[in-house]
Amino acid sequence: MNIKDVKDIPASKHFLKDIFNTQHELAVKYKEIEGIPDWPFDIDSLESQIWIKDFLWRSAEELAEALEALDHQNEEHFLEELADALHFIVEAIILAGVEDRIKNQDLHELAEAIKGTLTLGQQTRILNIQLYSLVYFKSLGLVGNTLKNKKWKKTQVLTDYNKFVSLITKSFKDLIQLFVVAGCDAQDIYNLYYKKSRVNKFRQDSNY
Numbered sequence: 001m002n003i004k005d006v007k008d009i010p011a012s013k014h015f016l017k018d019i020f021n022t023q024h025e026l027a028v029k030y031k032e033i034e035g036i037p038d039w040p041f042d043i044d045s046l047e048s049q050i051w052i053k054d055f056l057w058r059s060a061e062e063l064a065e066a067l068e069a070l071d072h073q074n075e076e077h078f079l080e081e082l083a084d085a086l087h088f089i090v091e092a093i094i095l096a097g098v099e100d101r102i103k104n105q106d107l108h109e110l111a112e113a114i115k116g117t118l119t120l121g122q123q124t125r126i127l128n129i130q131l132y133s134l135v136y137f138k139s140l141g142l143v144g145n146t147l148k149n150k151k152w153k154k155t156q157v158l159t160d161y162n163k164f165v166s167l168i169t170k171s172f173k174d175l176i177q178l179f180v181v182a183g184c185d186a187q188d189i190y191n192l193y194y195k196k197s198r199v200n201k202f203r204q205d206s207n208y
Contacts, residue, residue: 001199005199006198026200030091033204057144060085065084066133092168112186136171142167
């Protein structure tokens with residue numbers, strides 16, 4: 001099963017709430033599959049930081065796959081991989097317990113506000129996508145860099161919580177920005193997320 005097989009997309013009055021609620025449902029099953037601890041995480045614990053960094057990297061890896069698809073001029077696969085990147089950053093936000101900072105926003109307003117601030121050069125769409133992919137990748141790295149605890153450290157340190165929240169919120173918005181640069185509006189983003197969520201649900205149910 002892939003996103004081509006998902007035909008019926010339910011109407012939504014609030015895209016971000018529905019995205020986060022759907023990811024919650026998927027996360028409950030993945031908790032069982034992967035052995036993810038209960039959330040919201042204690043952001044200062046080493047185990048929590050390892051899990052959050054894992055999900056940040058998963059999002060970065062999906063971004064790399066999206067860019068590879070773009071290299072091969074496979075637009076559908078490019079957008080599907082971006083949807084995967086969205087799944088992982090949303091789950092990282094849920095696990096960290098900061099989803100209320102984002103899910104109550106209006107995705108239409110957010111996407112339009114981002115669109116209004118873009119200063120795209122005269123380069124091709126592909127180069128613009130590559131440029132804003134770097135912005136998102138940098139955001140993910142900076143979020144991870146706020147989580148200072150390491151397995152090899154004898155002395156663990158407290159997280160700058162406000163900085164972490166600010167940067168993970170920015171990373172989410174930077175990914176929405178990338179969708180907008182790629183030509184997607186709020187409805188497109190929701191549709192892509194929903195289609196991939198159905199694929200993931202099928203994989204969970206079929207022990208893929």
